Amino acid sequence: MVKPPAVASETTTPVDSWASSSARRRNMQAIRSRDTKPELQLRKLVHARGLRYRVNARPILEMRRTADIVFRPTKVAVFVDGCYWHGCPDHYVAPRTNASYWSAKVARNVTRDQDTNRRLVEDGWIVLRFWEHEPPETCAKKVAGVVHERRQR
Missing domain, CATH: 3.40.960.10 (VSR Endonuclease)
Structure with missing residues (x-):
């Protein structure tokens, strides 16, 4: 059985993310x-x-x-x-x-x-x-x- 990939919610950071939070991730991606x-x-x-x-x-x-x-x-x-x-x-x-x-x-x-x-x-x-x-x-x-x-x- 294959495990489905982790899904990030609005308040969590994606799995294996370089960002410390979802808000930080959005901010950094906008630069x-x-x-x-x-x-x-x-x-x-x-x-x-x-x-x-x-x-x-x-x-x-x-x-x-x-x-x-x-x-x-x-x-x-x-x-x-x-x-x-x-x-x-x-x-x-x-x-x-x-x-x-x-x-x-x-x-x-x-x-x-x-x-x-x-x-x-x-x-x-x-x-x-x-x-x-x-x-x-x-x-x-x-x-x-x-x-x-x-x-x-």
Whole structure:
């Protein structure tokens, strides 16, 4: 006889869930991984400067990691990192619930970001990383400057 799968009610956490509660699970699932407000603001400003780009694309096709904005001809990859998920030194606050899980996840994200930077630089890319709290106009100016400089070469 096969045992039916466990069903989660409104007040319980699904079996084998990474979330500490159903409410936390819903909250975490609602967080966007792409097209966040800071990304959209930056893309709008970069586009207004006449630059065209790929969105959420792999800079190196063989690498299973995507950049938020990719300029393939000039080999410029742009990332807009969330303060919580990428461990911002100014704004990251360790979670109070399920702290060991979430802190380890953020640490893995930081390690992966460093590895991504290293691999892209080794392949001749310029990597630009911005925190979500940085002014979009400042970021757009930096992106445009780097892309224009690479085009001159």
